[in-house]
Amino acid sequence: MKKEIIKILCCPTCKGELSLTIEKEEKGEIITGMFSCAQCHCNYPIIDGIPNLLSQES
């Protein structure tokens, strides 16, 4: 996952701003990390470069 795309992402559950914690990065790509929503406190993991942004309401 590339960092620049973050500016258009939001929390799928409450549409709040997401903050990103990077655990592992390779050649500008985020491999492992976590998106967190400051508003509803939902967390969304990035595993093997793929962010899981499934709404936690569903």
Add this chain to the structure above:
Amino acid sequence: MKIKEIKKAVKKRYAKFARDNISYCPTCNSAKNNITKQAESIGYSANELKSIPESAVLGLGCGNPTALAELKNGEIVLDLGSGAGIDVFLAANKVGESGHVIGVDMTEEMIKRAEKIAEDNNYKNVEFRVGEIENLPVKNNTIDVIISNCVINLSPDKLQTFKEAFRVLKSGGRLMVSDLVTEGFLPEDIKKSFDAWSECVAGALEKNQYLDTIKKAGFHNVEIISQNRYSEKEMDDRLTGKITSIKVRAYK
């Protein structure tokens, strides 16, 4: 049928498609022997198919939304239910390096497959993420064009899906979808079947209902660009003449 159960059934079926190397749409069946042929029959040109990785073509669509979308260099495109990525890669070729294409799909196996294809083929302007089309992880007013190919019929909440599409589109942005609808209403016993739901037909709305749902979500100039009634030999008799694939354009 509950929304969660429908989503689970759909996810399970499409996860299997993603894992299998050869797959075909069980509803229209036509790709069983030749996926490329099926893709051409629903509107992809041979040149377009040559321009993208073969593994991104699963034979599960019912149209070619990128052909309708008249994509321009630099545009940001979102594909709802991107699957193995066929339309994302086609769109990526059209919007060029300054553009960007995002594929959202709730089936993790599909996203993994698409992501690997993007990596293996060095696509720099595509992104895939696991997400639901009813709850898009995308900010308001950020997308130029939304495309979707034979996916929204699978959604248990189509109004919510179109509302989300409307929300993320920029003002003046456009929606270009290929989807299945029904001519008149389907028998209840088909609607009740889980398998039929994930085989597109039970979830498909009646044609006018489908267009009204798009309008209700806020879109204007909602227009059917083309339509094609399905008639397959192996099709369930109860469905003959009742399933139509439509290509719809609408604006925010």
